[in-house]
Amino acid sequence: MSQKIRRKTFIFTIIILSVYILILSLNFEMAKNKGMLPLLFLFVGIGFEIIRIHSPFVKNTKVDFSGGMIIYIISAYILNPFYASLVAAISAITPKIHLIRKIPSIKYIFNFSQIGIATFVASYIMSKINSLTLSVISGIAIYLLLNHAFVSAVLTFETQESFFSNIKKLFLFLLPNLLFIFPSTLIILVLYKYIGFISFPLSIGLLISVQAGIYYRKLYEESKIESMIALLKSLEERDNYTYTHSKQVSEYSYKIAKKLGLKEPHCERIKTAALFHDIGKIGISDHILNKPGTLSDREFEIIKKHPVKSWELLKTIKRFEKHEALWVKFHHERMDGKGYPEGLRGNEIPLESRIIAVADIYDALTTDRPYRKALTPTEAIELMKNLAGKAVDSKIFSVFVNALKEEGKI
Numbered sequence: 001m002s003q004k005i006r007r008k009t010f011i012f013t014i015i016i017l018s019v020y021i022l023i024l025s026l027n028f029e030m031a032k033n034k035g036m037l038p039l040l041f042l043f044v045g046i047g048f049e050i051i052r053i054h055s056p057f058v059k060n061t062k063v064d065f066s067g068g069m070i071i072y073i074i075s076a077y078i079l080n081p082f083y084a085s086l087v088a089a090i091s092a093i094t095p096k097i098h099l100i101r102k103i104p105s106i107k108y109i110f111n112f113s114q115i116g117i118a119t120f121v122a123s124y125i126m127s128k129i130n131s132l133t134l135s136v137i138s139g140i141a142i143y144l145l146l147n148h149a150f151v152s153a154v155l156t157f158e159t160q161e162s163f164f165s166n167i168k169k170l171f172l173f174l175l176p177n178l179l180f181i182f183p184s185t186l187i188i189l190v191l192y193k194y195i196g197f198i199s200f201p202l203s204i205g206l207l208i209s210v211q212a213g214i215y216y217r218k219l220y221e222e223s224k225i226e227s228m229i230a231l232l233k234s235l236e237e238r239d240n241y242t243y244t245h246s247k248q249v250s251e252y253s254y255k256i257a258k259k260l261g262l263k264e265p266h267c268e269r270i271k272t273a274a275l276f277h278d279i280g281k282i283g284i285s286d287h288i289l290n291k292p293g294t295l296s297d298r299e300f301e302i303i304k305k306h307p308v309k310s311w312e313l314l315k316t317i318k319r320f321e322k323h324e325a326l327w328v329k330f331h332h333e334r335m336d337g338k339g340y341p342e343g344l345r346g347n348e349i350p351l352e353s354r355i356i357a358v359a360d361i362y363d364a365l366t367t368d369r370p371y372r373k374a375l376t377p378t379e380a381i382e383l384m385k386n387l388a389g390k391a392v393d394s395k396i397f398s399v400f401v402n403a404l405k406e407e408g409k410i
């Protein structure tokens with residue numbers, strides 16, 4: 001079966017390579033329009049392929065995008081379709097060519113041909129449009145449409161997922177980056193129109209410094225999250241329950257969020273928030289955290305401060321400030337309003353906090369604690385039935401019970 005899939009990809013690559021060669025041969029007269037410009041763009045294009053674009057609209061530093069597309073569209077506007085397509089096709093594969101032994105060479109032929117065709121068509125259409133903005137919008141749209149159609153076709157051969165689900169995934173990944181790529185491309189071209197070639201080093205320098213700013217700000221955020229994880233792990237040294245518990249609550253919360261039909265990015269955010277729900281326990285002394293017997297009123301008052309402490313810690317991370325920090329703050333609220341820290345009731349409690357609460361209580365019950373042995377999943381669910389509607393949200397609880405049943409755990 002997989003042999004057949006690879007053969008399809010191979011045949012498809014040969015077809016698009018032939019189409020690209022045919023396009024270049026039919027338009028060979030464009031090659032006579034020589035000059036140093038294509039070479040210059042090629043040089044810059046290769047450089048931009050190495051630069052990773054960090055869009056301010058993408059929160060994760062790990063999601064980045066090659067800056068090459070900015071240069072492809074600029075080339076498509078300034079050069080003729082023949083040279084623009086060669087600049088894009090060569091730029092796209094050159095920085096990665098050293099990997100040729102690790103990745104099948106057919107992949108490079110595929111990328112060379114599909115990027116060449118996409119840029120040729122984009123450049124041709126752009127040359128027919130007078131307005132700069134419209135021309136850039138059409139250029140980007142045509143380039144992406146063709147590029148994504150080619151890539152999705154190959155993904156369909158390789159993964160057997162449907163063509164449209166592949167194309168949708170690619171667009172969802174690209175969209176936030178596009179919000180950065182489009183204005184950058186347009187600004188560079190507007191500057192070019194008014195001040196000529198000096199606009200390139202100026203705007204590219206500016207773009208790189210803006211990029212560096214965005215990148216390092218995000219890196220700083222990431223490092224804060226990493227230190228938060230280190231903090232959570234250090235809790236394990238003192239209280240070997242909290243870290244394992246946090247990881248499990250995080251997994252259960254994700255499972256519930258999925259079963260509730262929430263979108264994947266939302267589920268991921270709930271998972272992260274749940275991981276840090278008890279991080280505020282870092283400030284509580286060991287004798288209270290690990291006390292085998294019942295807590296005194298004063299000790300319990302101290303324990304009750306941890307959701308607020310977790311909130312205070314999490315809101316120092318900008319991307320957690322508005323949502324995750326608050327979800328964590330309210331994970332000990334109860335549906336009947338008898339919870340803490342604010343005594344919110346019912347739907348006043350964020351849905352995400354209600355999800356974490358169900359996961360939290362279930363995991364606490366099914367884990368050994370200093371003051372009691374772990375309950376079995378069935379015993380825990382039986383006990384939690386008394387809490388449904390009072391402490392925990394009954395709908396979320398029944399979704400969780402169904403998930404456990406499906407897994408055969410109860």
Ligand SMILES: [Fe+2]
Pocket residue numbers: 277278306331332
């Ligand atoms: Fe807690």
